[in-house]
Amino acid sequence: MPRVKLFDENEVLTKAMNLFWKQGYSATSVQDLVSHLGINRASLYDTFGDKNQLFKKSFELYRKTNLEGVMHFFETRPNVKIGFSELFHTAIQNDILDEDNKGCFV
Structure with a gap:
């Protein structure tokens, strides 16, 4: 039986985006992510893949959020x-x- 996720993926992704944005990709370790996101390492990998995949998903969220905001503006x-x-x-x-x-996420 598959395990039920006990966290909101969008909330965790937003937290990851903000951490990458604040520290930068290179300065953010997987342990930083685990600590900041409040999920264990296995859940991070199962849900988002590796650090690079999580960064790409975070960047996509950043782009989408900003594009929607500018369009609405x-x-x-x-x-x-x-x-x-x-x-x-x-x-x-x-x-x-x-x-x-x-500064700028990009």
Whole structure:
């Protein structure tokens, strides 16, 4: 009988994305992931594959989330020029206020 997962995959993937974003791929060990995500090593490998696969899934989540956010942002702006100005202002403010100084995930 297959084991039931006791964690939310999307929540864990979001946590992994944020850890990779904060520390970078090379500075993030599998043990860092296990500790930060709150799941055991076997569950990590069974669900997400190896560290590289988890990073790729995290990056895909980052891309999807940001694309959806930017699309929604522009859909709610009547003027493209003002919208771009607001977008850059918001990005700068978010970077200034980011306590982790994550910078760009890419």
